[in-house]
Amino acid sequence: MDVMKQAGALKERLVDFALSPRFARELDEAFERSHPDVLADSEVATSMIVDHFVLQQRLASGDTVIDRFLRAHPGLSPQEREMLLGWKDVVEGVFEVKEKDQDAVILFNLVDELTYRARSNMGESAFRTVGKGMFLICRLVPLGADWLVSAHISLFPAEARDELLIQAAEVALRNPELVFRNPDKLAAARRMLAEQREVFIEMYGAEYIVVPGEEVPSQYDAFMRACMDRAQPGNTFPSPSLTYSDEMPDAETVAIHFDPETGISFYLDFGLLQELFAAPSLINRRRYRETLTSYLRGDDISPAAIRLLADPDPDNAGVVFGKLLKKKNFSWPEHGESLLRRYKARHFETPRLPTTIPVSETMAELLRSFPPDGPSEP
Template structure:
């Protein structure tokens, strides 16, 4: 294990040197400016955080990362080196409670995803001597085979900081549910919760797809959430304040898809008109709306898929008119078209849109936890 650790420490130092050597000065400068836009870093951990993020996760202009460039341009790496460094595009960030410490490793319980990580340090066997069970570490981990390596200087806190750090962990979990889904148990809970919420939605509205005037969305969603709370429990719904584009839209489609979850789609009624009458594609307003739905990489493919499923022949006409491709066939080429414009939505299994209630979230929101 120590030989693997020693090699990981060398490669980590080489990667950081590669990232900060000057060749990426412009890109790194942008990242530093973003991290330090409001204030100077408070300590070493905060100062190194953007560098570590840049080395492992920042997308360069070509879409690759510093890790990709390092692997492509560093001679002498053997297969084990390549596999290890390639795995470093996975970074676990969190608020970790120290569970156990020995000379070489520390067991950390992540309050964000509720998983335990056995972690090593690049600072030698005595690096964890100041730590005791019950203390907290806020930091980043990268893979080390089946174990983990602390990736950047962590912020260490005494047990007395627990209440504050539980709140930090809850906010991280709510802001980044994909981090929570690293835990397969929590992922399964989220999928089940999403299925239960979808059943409530269809009970309340009579279907999993409805179209509302934008001005009515807040009131209707408030009623649905009250119904959901009555059926499933949970805190009472907060005031609903839809984003301005939704509230101002003539129509909004609400689709609670079995896999993709609940989504809100502005001007969905107009999009329906187009798929009902493909001849409308010659009108600029309809073309522009369809183009925005197709080419917006952050827009789910679900609304286009749902409309096309109703009548694939009409969908073929709609996209043939938009693309100027006579003979376009939705059933043959529709998914390829969506994948080309929305690759992120097809990169892996869709994650739930429901965040499971972790212990940190429950404590932060004052919710009871099931025993």
């Protein structure tokens, strides 16, 4: 069978499987959680949510729809199994049409700045209205040396370039993993991160500081201004604004941590836990116990935060976690890493990527031209 027909037939079977009653509850939950980061109409947005659920979403059991499909269809050929597993590698973005090439289009992704030759299982008709210089918002999956359009397409005229550049920058800032498909972008981000870490340590003398919550915005602004001055002395660009939780300004203490692999993180009530790890008997008090539990179980808190607390005094850390977990012989040096891997599995399953995202100078100029809340609605 022709590879395009094989892909079309396989994708149809996979989607039918995903839309079966066995996944109804989890698919409904996916729709409730999803707010696509793209300028797309409702039909395209729906298609993208379903496509993400089918190809990428982790189910409650920890596997994916593709994993379930493979187990349910042991008679698939090796080529079909390889194709399905390859579809977990999804490219999302805002694409500029560079040219048409027979039944394919050559697309430049404004998010990762890589070029893709894309085809559709609908053949040339899928790109009949697509012209050079136009823009597509879509999802692509591997198809041999090419890429296959995996969900509905949103098509925009060339005149929408500025708006779509801003959209691409916002997608990149929210989803670093999409940018870092490009190894040059990842290398550039790591260089930026190393320079910023030097600035942080020069300013504060350590890789983290603990301050009252109300001081976090001013400390962050001073740090970012120092980074910008180092990169381009004398610049007058506004420093990036800080987006933070409603609880942060009222927090008694917040740790501002510059992780060498990811960048800036904020940990609320960190000072309280420092008191606990200095005096383990405080674990008997509810507030200390509940705060540490929230750190351990909180999916948004990096294992790095717990290491910062535990590593200075491993013996005290062993006592604290032994009492919290009711394990008499708990030892932080012996059991700490397995504890983190158990409670922070997501952080170990995915690469630790920089939160500093390099964008093109064109994008940067456009973003600087708009107020902090972003461009006004057209």
